[in-house]
Amino acid sequence: MTKAVLTKTNPAMLNGVDVAALSETLNALHRQPELGAFQFRAKNAWINGGLNQSSIDGFFGAGKEETRSRPFTFAADEPPVLHGKDQGANPVEFVLHALAACMTTTMVYHAAARGLEITAVNSELEGDIDVRGFMGLADDVRKGYSEVRVKLSVEGEATPEQLAALAKMSPVYDIVSNSLPVEVVVETK
Amino acid sequence: MTKAVLTKTNPAMLNGVDVAALSETLNALHRQPELGAFQFRAKNAWINGGLNQSSIDGFFGAGKEETRSRPFTFAADEPPVLHGKDQGANPVEFVLHALAACMTTTMVYHAAARGLEITAVNSELEGDIDVRGFMGLADDVRKGYSEVRVKLSVEGEATPEQLAALAKMSPVYDIVSNSLPVEVVVETK
Numbered sequence: 001m002t003k004a005v006l007t008k009t010n011p012a013m014l015n016g017v018d019v020a021a022l023s024e025t026l027n028a029l030h031r032q033p034e035l036g037a038f039q040f041r042a043k044n045a046w047i048n049g050g051l052n053q054s055s056i057d058g059f060f061g062a063g064k065e066e067t068r069s070r071p072f073t074f075a076a077d078e079p080p081v082l083h084g085k086d087q088g089a090n091p092v093e094f095v096l097h098a099l100a101a102c103m104t105t106t107m108v109y110h111a112a113a114r115g116l117e118i119t120a121v122n123s124e125l126e127g128d129i130d131v132r133g134f135m136g137l138a139d140d141v142r143k144g145y146s147e148v149r150v151k152l153s154v155e156g157e158a159t160p161e162q163l164a165a166l167a168k169m170s171p172v173y174d175i176v177s178n179s180l181p182v183e184v185v186v187e188t189k
Numbered sequence: 190m191t192k193a194v195l196t197k198t199n200p201a202m203l204n205g206v207d208v209a210a211l212s213e214t215l216n217a218l219h220r221q222p223e224l225g226a227f228q229f230r231a232k233n234a235w236i237n238g239g240l241n242q243s244s245i246d247g248f249f250g251a252g253k254e255e256t257r258s259r260p261f262t263f264a265a266d267e268p269p270v271l272h273g274k275d276q277g278a279n280p281v282e283f284v285l286h287a288l289a290a291c292m293t294t295t296m297v298y299h300a301a302a303r304g305l306e307i308t309a310v311n312s313e314l315e316g317d318i319d320v321r322g323f324m325g326l327a328d329d330v331r332k333g334y335s336e337v338r339v340k341l342s343v344e345g346e347a348t349p350e351q352l353a354a355l356a357k358m359s360p361v362y363d364i365v366s367n368s369l370p371v372e373v374v375v376e377t378k
Contacts, residue, residue, distance in 0.1 A: 016238030036321035044289035046310035049205030054286040076290030091291030097243040100233035101265030102280030121235035132225035144363030174333030
């Protein structure tokens, strides 16, 4: 069990995380495990060529529907060498952003829950991809990244080993490093 | 072999994709497979609590370093129910954006290469996640999504089966649905 441990010596806020509120959440999830069920959503509309835009707004979580004050919108495009007009980061670059953000937040939250102060986190990510896979030119080349490397530079009290273990509790690390069922339905008009 | 096929009846531009240029790329990759090796990158800096920001700029591809006219930057945060201040979409929502964008672009590009016209694509994605996994409260609950559902609504000439097959050539679909080696290094100061 890798359960987060809160001690009485923890301050109410640590690493910008309200540790007291986080503790209440953990207790609530113990009492009512069904509150842990979340559903996140995105809508996307194609614009032209490699350009499209997603809108992210409401979600379900902690037993109810939640809305945002405004939707978050993100364009995705491809650079000219991949036949786009570079009006946004490309989809595989967004994967690196999601992974960096998630590993950082996960490490910071879990450090806070354990009373470990962190004062800075910077990360650099690289993903190797052979576009012959995506292009359908080589069956032995996978379509996505063949490898991703994450380097986290942290200022804080914990050891690199502790911090790596906390960062690897990240949901996006799990999504990327392990397989996941993705159901695809296409309807035409 | 799912190699893209270009016929003489293809127009130069289809679905906003320069099919003639795409054909040249495919021929170049046949002649020089090493041009397929790309490396994408992201840098991320933690700000506070669940808030951090990524910067995405240069990459390596088609045998050389490429720069952008400006970096793309994206904040990530958590909603209040997950102890953030909702100043950005959260990391697992960015995964849905990346997946929607990639499946759309992949389908549109491959349709263009096959001479199939597409006039509209809209998609809706849902991802189920039990946050008890991330919180370390249940070893039998995975930390990331347990399932993702993608619904693509397409206006065009192809059949749903054809379009689904093209969309599944997406690199992010591969990254999310299959496992991938992720190397994590933490250094402390």
